Structure formats: structure tokens, C-alpha cells
């Protein structure tokens with residue numbers, strides 16, 4: 001199938017330090033593992049090159065600040081970028097001012113590093129439920145124009161939501177099920193764990209329901225050789241299994257992306273919103 005008649009599918013990468021996030025949230029240790037993050041970038045980059053995939057990278061500010069020049073140049077040459085917050089904290093309970101300061105600082109760090117204007121944003125963990133007003137006011141004040149953080153069961157006739165009062169265009173993702181455990185279609189752990197037949201079905205259903213077909217993955221998603229964070233210990237079984245689940249299925253990601261690339265052409269979300 002030639003590139004021209006393939007259906008577009010939009011690819012986003014939440015670019016973060018999984019080992020930092022986990023160690024901070026569960027072990028109260030704050031340490032960045034930038035070598036690992038960079039290694040994960042090149043793994044993903046090689047896959048994207050094979051399948052001619054464009055993508056939008058949402059980058060965590062404190063991670064961006066620490067990236068090497070080589071990596072920054074490569075991202076600048078090949079991909080679009082946005083912010084994924086300052087240091088990957090949930091926004092659920094933050095005030096408008098707290099979200100504003102977090103977003104503003106992250107934009108400064110990314111712009112200083114990449115020398116590009118930042119207008120895209122995705123909330124860590126899509127954590128804006130019931131805090132949408134504070135969220136949109138804050139990111140708008142910080143200069144953001146495009147957000148892809150809202151999870152919806154149904155969509156209206158448009159693929160994007162124009163929030164004119166904030167000057168923000170929201171690109172919602174479809175979700176299935178209820179509450180915090182609901183499945184956001186399609187990406188992350190679900191992309192690693194679900195069989196490709198189910199992923200394809202979810203994508204075609206999502207298109208039928210008039211959502212923009214969008215796949216979100218993380219930089220660590222294809223890094224199947226990453227060592228576990230926790231040493232085996234009876235006292236931390238819950239944390240061990242949490243980390244295990246985040247690593248499960250990483251070896252399937254490359255195959256799944258290649259399979260989908262036969263049918264779809266992977267595009268950057270920036271390209272879609274700027275031509276909408």
C-alpha cells in the first residue's frame with residue numbers, strides 16, 4: 001500500500017523518566033536516570049525510522065533540561081514537541097496557580113533547551129478530571145494552545161474541542177469503563193498488553209465514533225531490556241508487581257507498530273491541529 005492511501009493515525013510520545021517517577025512516588029528517592037531515558041529515545045527512534053513515523057513528543061521539563069545536545073538536535077530535526085509538565089506530578093488537586101507555575105517553568109526549560117516555541121501540553125496521567133477549569137485557565141495563561149489530556153466516552157461531531165474562552169484546542173482521547181481504572185484508547189500499558197487484533201478493533205471503533213485516531217506511548221515502552229527497579233524482597237511485593245506490569249509486553253511494541261504501519265501512516269498531532 002502506498003503512503004498516500006494509508007489512513008493517518010496520530011502518534012504522541014510522553015517523554016519522561018519512569019525510574020525517577022517510580023522512585024520518587026513510592027520510595028521517596030529523587031534521582032534522574034538520563035542515560036536510560038536517552039537509550040530509550042534511540043530504541044524508539046530506530047523503530048520510528050523503520051516505519052517512517054512522525055510523532056509529537058510531550059517532554060517533562062526537568063528531563064528536557066538534562067538531555068544531551070545530540071538527542072535535542074535529533075528530536076528537533078525529526079519530531080514536534082510539547083510539554084508534559086515540570087516533573088510529572090498529578091494535577092488533580094492542584095490550584096490554578098500551582099498548575100500555572102508548574103506549566104510555565106516546564107515551558108521555560110524546554111524552550112531554552114530546544115529553542116522552539118512550546119504550544120502543546122499533555123497532563124501527567126491525564127490527571128485533569130474534575131479540575132478542568134483550573135487546568136485550562138492555567139495552561140492558557142502559560143501560553144499553551146493545544147492540549148490532549150481529556151478522556152471521554154463519547155465525542156460530538158467534531159474531532160477536536162475548541163475552548164474559545166481559553167484559546168485552547170483540546171484533542172480528546174476515547175476512554176472505556178469507569179473512574180480512575182478506565183482504559184484510555186489506545187496506548188501505554190494497554191498497547192503493550194493487548195493483542196494486536198484488539199488494538200486494531202479499538203482503533204477502528206474509535207474512528208467510527210468520530211474521535212481522532214491517536215496512539216500515545218512512552219519512551220520506555222519498547223525498552224524490554226531495562227532492569228527491574230526493585231530487588232526481590234517479600235516486603236515490597238506490591239511495588240515489584242507494579243514495576244513488573246510497567247515492563248510487561250515491552251518486547252511486543254516494535255512488532256505492533258510495524259504491523260500497524262502497513263495499514264496506517266503515523267503522523268504528528270501538531271501537523272493535524274495546524275491544518276485543521
Ligand SMILES: [Zn+2]
Pocket residue numbers: 014016084088123124125
Ligand atoms: Zn507521563
